[in-house]
Amino acid sequence: MGPCGRPQMCRKEGRPALALDLVEEFRPIMVDAVVLNMLNHRRLSASDFVVELGAYRLKQERRTVFFTELEERLKEEVHHPLFGYQTTYRCCLELQTRLLAKYLTGEIDAYPPLRIR
Numbered sequence: 001m002g003p004c005g006r007p008q009m010c011r012k013e014g015r016p017a018l019a020l021d022l023v024e025e026f027r028p029i030m031v032d033a034v035v036l037n038m039l040n041h042r043r044l045s046a047s048d049f050v051v052e053l054g055a056y057r058l059k060q061e062r063r064t065v066f067f068t069e070l071e072e073r074l075k076e077e078v079h080h081p082l083f084g085y086q087t088t089y090r091c092c093l094e095l096q097t098r099l100l101a102k103y104l105t106g107e108i109d110a111y112p113p114l115r116i117r
């Protein structure tokens with residue numbers, strides 16, 4: 001059992017758990033949005049995937065296309081709801097990381113998650 005009384009989640013040694021948890025906040029607005037856009041515009045199909053060890057993975061050439069589109073998404077500007085100005089998603093990643101650090105060091109009372117729309 002973990003310190004909160006719930007079963008402790010297994011984590012692989014050496015994995016940056018905190019970074020992975022922080023990035024999870026951005027998965028729907030970044031990664032999922034890019035994947036759905038690619039599917040909706042028929043830039044991904046079943047033939048773009050291979051099965052390895054029971055998991056579906058993008059073929060290397062399609063992975064390059066995905067990362068190019070993800071990079072474009074990071075450059076998109078959005079209104080940051082807490083700070084009230086336009087900034088890129090890439091900058092939002094940094095801002096949220098800094099807010100988490102302030103919460104962990106006790107400088108702020110709560111971590112304000114990024115809520116777009």
